[in-house]
Amino acid sequence: xxxxxxxxxxxxxxxxxxxxxxxxxxxxxxxxxxxxxxxxxxxxxxxxxxxxxxxxxxxxxxxxxxxxxxxxxxxxxxxxxxxxxxxxxxxxxxxxxxxxxxxxxxxxxxxxxxxxxxxxxxxxxxxxxxxxxxxxxxxxxxxxxxxxxxxxxxxxxxxxxxxxxxxxxxxxxxxxxxxxxxxxxxxxxxxx
Amino acid sequence: xxxxxxxxxxxxxxxxxxxxxxxxxxxxxxxxxxxxxxxxxxxxxxxxxxxxxxxxxxxxxxxxxxxxxxxxxxxxxxxxxxxxxxxxxxxxxxxxxxxxxxxxxxxxxxxxxxxxxxxxxxxxxxxxxxxxxxxxxxxxxxxxxxxxxxxxxxxxxxxxxxxxxxxxxxxxxxxxxxxxxxxxxxxxxxxx
Numbered sequence: 001x002x003x004x005x006x007x008x009x010x011x012x013x014x015x016x017x018x019x020x021x022x023x024x025x026x027x028x029x030x031x032x033x034x035x036x037x038x039x040x041x042x043x044x045x046x047x048x049x050x051x052x053x054x055x056x057x058x059x060x061x062x063x064x065x066x067x068x069x070x071x072x073x074x075x076x077x078x079x080x081x082x083x084x085x086x087x088x089x090x091x092x093x094x095x096x097x098x099x100x101x102x103x104x105x106x107x108x109x110x111x112x113x114x115x116x117x118x119x120x121x122x123x124x125x126x127x128x129x130x131x132x133x134x135x136x137x138x139x140x141x142x143x144x145x146x147x148x149x150x151x152x153x154x155x156x157x158x159x160x161x162x163x164x165x166x167x168x169x170x171x172x173x174x175x176x177x178x179x180x181x182x183x184x185x186x187x188x189x190x191x192x
Numbered sequence: 193x194x195x196x197x198x199x200x201x202x203x204x205x206x207x208x209x210x211x212x213x214x215x216x217x218x219x220x221x222x223x224x225x226x227x228x229x230x231x232x233x234x235x236x237x238x239x240x241x242x243x244x245x246x247x248x249x250x251x252x253x254x255x256x257x258x259x260x261x262x263x264x265x266x267x268x269x270x271x272x273x274x275x276x277x278x279x280x281x282x283x284x285x286x287x288x289x290x291x292x293x294x295x296x297x298x299x300x301x302x303x304x305x306x307x308x309x310x311x312x313x314x315x316x317x318x319x320x321x322x323x324x325x326x327x328x329x330x331x332x333x334x335x336x337x338x339x340x341x342x343x344x345x346x347x348x349x350x351x352x353x354x355x356x357x358x359x360x361x362x363x364x365x366x367x368x369x370x371x372x373x374x375x376x377x378x379x380x381x382x383x384x
Contacts, residue, residue: 002336002337003293003304003309003334003335003336003337004334004335004336004337004340004343005295005332005333005334006332006333006334006335006345007332007333008235008236008329008330008331008332008333009236009330009333010230010233010236010238010330011262011308011310011333011335011345012208012210012228012229012230012238012260012262012308012310013208013262013308013347013350013352014206014208014352014354014366015208015229015230016204016205016206016207016229018204034230035229035230035231035232035233036204036229037204037207037208037227037228037229037230037239037241038202038204038207038226038227038229038241039227039239039241039318039320039323039325040227040241040320040321040322040323040325041202041227041241041243041321041322041323042321042322042323043200043320043321044200044201044202045241045320045321045323045325046202046204047229047231047239047325048229049229049230049231049232049233049237051233068204070203070204070205073370076370076371076376077371077376077377077379077380078377078380079377080371080373080374080375080376080377080378081377081378081380081381082377083373083374083377084374084377084378085377085381085384090384095380095383095384096380101195103197112195116203116204116205117195118203118204123320124318126231126316126318126327128231128232128235128237128315128327129232129233129234129235129237130232130233130234131231131232131233131234131237133231133232133237133239133327135318135320135325137200138200138201138202139200140197140198140199140200141197141198141199141200141201141203142195142196142197142198143195143196143198143203144194144195144196145194145195145196148196149359150359151196152358152359153198153203153358153359154358154359155205155356155358155359155364156359158205160205160206161370162206162354162366163373164347164369166344166345166346166347167341167342167344167345167346167347167348168372169372169373169374170369170371170372170373171369171370171371171372171373171376172347172366172367172368172369172370173366173367173368173370174206174354174356174364174365174366174367175364175365175366175367175368176364176365176367177356177362177363177364178265178268178353178363178364178365179268179269179272179362179363180360180361180362180363181272181275181355181361181362181363182272182275182276182361183272184268184269184272184363185269185270185271185272185273185274185275185276185277186272186273186276187269188269188270188273188287188288189273189277191286191287192277192282192287
């Protein structure tokens, strides 16, 4: 199949839809982030890319802590809203009617309505041009009780979103499970 | 809704399924990675977390270049396989029948069958315990011609995968679009 060159671009699939929280000037604020990924396993780490001028980044630098909250599809309106307005102008917690709580770190604001919440402590900040890459240690994980099955997080109940940029900028839910991981690939071992 | 504490864990949704490539001792090799995210926009950057003892990491350090390939659902078997065997023991390119090509960087191996391929140059390597976080500049993007609509990458044709860890380790495709991004959130502006 022939290939078309697109130039340097941020094109991976899927990208998550996450609400990153921090206290800015002592008040909780949240922004929507799609540019994030797990960064390590032992200890558990996460990376979040944030444009340098963003208000939430100021709070992350002030407190050196932040949260990552996974909104369910039911919160798509709130998740979108937190990406289009700035906390420097509006109290997003009030507008979105987020119930904010705090955990182990004490100052990483967490959203009760989001089924999964991570409390993170900044380990590194890389200056990558127009963005800063925040690399944080994940210090605690909170999961809504109603989103567990046999004590484990259940993605069917969590109902996470993905953000698609092309052919249009949209939010999408998950579809069918098509294969077991660490399993279906074994069929190819016969070819070794 | 009450919350259950899970301890520090790598729990975000969705996680991608990506094939990261590098030449190791001058031969192309690929490994499956779920711990990756976009790390910056201007210039375009990506992060990939790789366990220190992985064979592919050796090649990334040797050449300081790597590729990120997005497999479609049709390649789920190959994507799983590349995560369960090591290139130190098996020639994964042969087993998976990958057609390898090279682009602008010359030594970042790309998989023709994958609809999206990024060529990357290492900018930073962070030592994060058992994992290294490779932060790379995205230098070129290749998209299969058949996966474009009106010249833009089309998610419905690319058919990316997500990896779910709980309640079981599985691969899942994407379902319905539920909202327009940078749009549905505007409804909440009335509450400001």
